[in-house]
Amino acid sequence: MTEYDVVVVGAGPIGSTAARYAAMHGARTLMLEEHSFIGSPVGCTGLLSTRAVSECDIEPSDDFVLNSVRGAFVYPMNGSCLPIDGKKTKAYVVSRKIFDRRLAGMALEEDVELCLNSRVSAIEKADGKQKVSIVRNGQPETIKTKVVIGADGVRSKLAKMAGLGNVTKVLSGIQVEVPYRSDDIDFVELFVGSQAPGFFAWAVPVDENISRIGMAIDPGHKNAVVAKQLLDKLLTNNSHISSRCSGGKLDLVMGGIPLGPLKKTYADGLLVVGDAAGQVKPTSGGGIYTGAVCAKIAGEIAAKAVVEEDYSANFLSEYDRRWRAKIGKELAMGMRIHRFIGGLKDSELDELIGSMNNPAILDTITRYGDMDHPSILIKKMLHPSRSVHMLKVFRAFAKAVI
Numbered sequence: 001m002t003e004y005d006v007v008v009v010g011a012g013p014i015g016s017t018a019a020r021y022a023a024m025h026g027a028r029t030l031m032l033e034e035h036s037f038i039g040s041p042v043g044c045t046g047l048l049s050t051r052a053v054s055e056c057d058i059e060p061s062d063d064f065v066l067n068s069v070r071g072a073f074v075y076p077m078n079g080s081c082l083p084i085d086g087k088k089t090k091a092y093v094v095s096r097k098i099f100d101r102r103l104a105g106m107a108l109e110e111d112v113e114l115c116l117n118s119r120v121s122a123i124e125k126a127d128g129k130q131k132v133s134i135v136r137n138g139q140p141e142t143i144k145t146k147v148v149i150g151a152d153g154v155r156s157k158l159a160k161m162a163g164l165g166n167v168t169k170v171l172s173g174i175q176v177e178v179p180y181r182s183d184d185i186d187f188v189e190l191f192v193g194s195q196a197p198g199f200f201a202w203a204v205p206v207d208e209n210i211s212r213i214g215m216a217i218d219p220g221h222k223n224a225v226v227a228k229q230l231l232d233k234l235l236t237n238n239s240h241i242s243s244r245c246s247g248g249k250l251d252l253v254m255g256g257i258p259l260g261p262l263k264k265t266y267a268d269g270l271l272v273v274g275d276a277a278g279q280v281k282p283t284s285g286g287g288i289y290t291g292a293v294c295a296k297i298a299g300e301i302a303a304k305a306v307v308e309e310d311y312s313a314n315f316l317s318e319y320d321r322r323w324r325a326k327i328g329k330e331l332a333m334g335m336r337i338h339r340f341i342g343g344l345k346d347s348e349l350d351e352l353i354g355s356m357n358n359p360a361i362l363d364t365i366t367r368y369g370d371m372d373h374p375s376i377l378i379k380k381m382l383h384p385s386r387s388v389h390m391l392k393v394f395r396a397f398a399k400a401v402i
Helices: 013-024 052-053 097-111 157-161 227-237 288-310 315-342 346-356 361-369 376-382 388-401
Strands: 004-010 029-032 048-049 063-070 071-075 080-087 090-093 113-115 118-126 129-136 140-150 169-179 189-190 202-205 209-219 251-257 268-270
Touching: 004 013, 013 029, 013 097, 013 140, 013 288, 029 097, 048 052, 048 288, 052 090, 052 157, 052 288, 052 346, 063 202, 080 189, 080 346, 080 361, 097 113, 118 140, 118 157, 118 361, 140 157, 157 268, 169 227, 209 361, 227 388, 268 288, 288 315, 315 376, 346 361, 361 376
Parallel strands: 004 029, 004 140, 029 113, 071 189, 140 268
Antiparallel strands: 048 090, 063 090, 071 080, 118 129, 129 140, 169 209, 169 251, 189 202, 202 209
16 A cells, blocks of 8 residues: 555646645645546636736746737627726636646656546545545555545545535536637637626637637526537627637537535545635636635645644644635625626626726726736725716625625
8 A cells, every 4th residue: 555645636737736835845745637638638718817827836938828818808798898908918828738737747846746547436534544545547546645635626526525515506617619700819708698697608819810719607597508508509699709700619628617615625634625625716717826825725734734743624724714814705705796797687787887888997997907806896896986877786786795
């Protein structure tokens, strides 16, 4: 039976970061990945905020950055456009395969060991430690460890094995890469309202000729149907998209987006991080920045537990306290915003977006808009000095989010 200090389950960006930080703090670390390749299959839009890339301790480079964007064109159901210009690069369109592999490589440079094609089948306590049963390349194996970090994604088996419950909701996401003529590749396009019930649709430019078009929907929304049907409808019935899309699909991505973190992200000998813990921004569905913040804490606390020889839930609860202190309020605010926006009728959303289309409000958005911390902008927008045209909408909004 092989023994490690820390075993990380999942070799995506969050798992790689957690493993790297555990190793950096002195823990002998193993990273398990159920797939045969790092970064495949892809389950993400591939639009990462500049802060998300920085939080992963990596510099943007041409090997994984395909395009840079500075703003968004937002389209409600009435077809009008709200242009939001951040005036500088706000996000990168990346190749997730290469990005994920870079982060895994960084973990290996810290002497993290990696096992691919390795699926966890069970975890049980043994002599105060954790015995992890895996199936590696079709053969059963057993690994003994002191702390397990679950970074196994939205359908986390480890969280269920530990009895940590479920995230608040899981959105259904689908995306295709298609030939598409963008009006400006410095801007993503967002489509809101009943065309993507409970969330939004997007067109993310890879270059002048190709974009990633997709959507996420809330399966529990009263107008929700199958995501693929809604995406097909968007591609054919939305005149803005259909006039720019020349047909044919180059790639297809499907997955779930967890919203609302677990009430508890630790147990005896176990920490849960990233999508597995629901540490995802409810306003955008992005989980790299928030997950990386939490992964660093998880790796550090796991290694600390090894040094202190205390793998109890009580000791590991420090992880939960620290990540909630850092991003918990932002996630809670984001969830309130998500519920409010998702509850608006098309006419109400049209009014909201139309009210924002004036120079004073757009200037505020440019100055304070932040993909990772939307609460900063919301507080500024709710200030009484803002445009009188916004007061009716934001009074209702304030009741929902404050």
